Amino acid sequence: MRRIAESTVRRLSIYLSFLEEIQDDGVTTTSSDDLARLGGTTSAQVRKDLSFFGSFGKRGLGYSVPELTTALREILGLGKKWRVCIIGAGKIGAALARYEGFRERGFDVTALYDSDPAKVGHRSGHIVIRDTKELEKDVEAHRFDIAVITVPAENAQPIVDRLVKAGLKAILSFAPTQLSVPDDVELRTVNMAMELEGLTFALTNRPDR
């Protein structure tokens, strides 16, 4: 398959979230116009995004909501369980370990790590916190698919390097720092402090209008 742009994948996520909502409301068909409106795009773009993955919908009839939902879940890799480990049992790490949204989307958080001896061996929710020292051994033994990084900025790159070396291919980082990974490792970053500071910067430095 040819390389799909990250922006396309983001729109597929938006379409899916909309489809899941209207499916819950009992809606059975939808149109590229409806999908476009919510995705902030055009119906031509919707058809193009979907055309990468096959032929969906019928001219004049639109899309079957259950069929397109199933197809998009499959395309986005949500048709299977993903084994997730979280590294860093601070506030964010502990909150994520209990985050229902993970389980609902097939993400099975099976392990939580910290390097603080005061935390190792204690429970966070139903998960016992393990020593970060065990990481390499565990990545191999437990075949984690995705690692979520919630360690302080200064510790993030060394942890990422160890995970990559151990063979992990997908990382979601909450650490407020730029990370580098080889080309064959996928990295996504969520940084709420950064988003908030983008807002407060803009509010503080508004030009006079």
Place this chain on the structure above:
Amino acid sequence: MRRIAESTVRRLSIYLSFLEEIQDDGVTTTSSDDLARLGGTTSAQVRKDLSFFGSFGKRGLGYSVPELTTALREILGLGKKWRVCIIGAGKIGAALARYEGFRERGFDVTALYDSDPAKVGHRSGHIVIRDTKELEKDVEAHRFDIAVITVPAENAQPIVDRLVKAGLKAILSFAPTQLSVPDDVELRTVNMAMELEGLTFALTNRPDR
């Protein structure tokens, strides 16, 4: 002041988070090389980023950590309290209302809204959930600086339109949809499901290597 690129503001956030960490460790001076390493950039870029806001550091001596920390907090608008309201008292909204990271950075969550009569009037943490109907009145009366949107995708744009009309200038959205705002309103989006699906898409559709 001239228009500062969003990427510059993001790097300022990274520098600040690094400075706060090393300040906690008792470090008193740092260099553009150190800041560059963590920000995934060059020391020339660090100097350029800071030069927009004044003259910092001394050639050969580097930056005073406390001085630069204070300056960056000021530049990023963290020197004051921000009045924040959250709209949508679902799981994410309720979790954010209790999120310590907000308070630590000067974000004062003073109100939480929901349109579900079963939730209105009940407490989430120490905050009583108010009816979304009160939004326009409250935005004016309580002078909220920032609204955090955690409603379902289909309800997000109407809520944003109401907030904008009521005079709000900064919005952080967790709704999995594209939102539009006028030029004089700042909007940032955090979408964890989208980041995760970016990873699972990549894991599912990997070219053979």
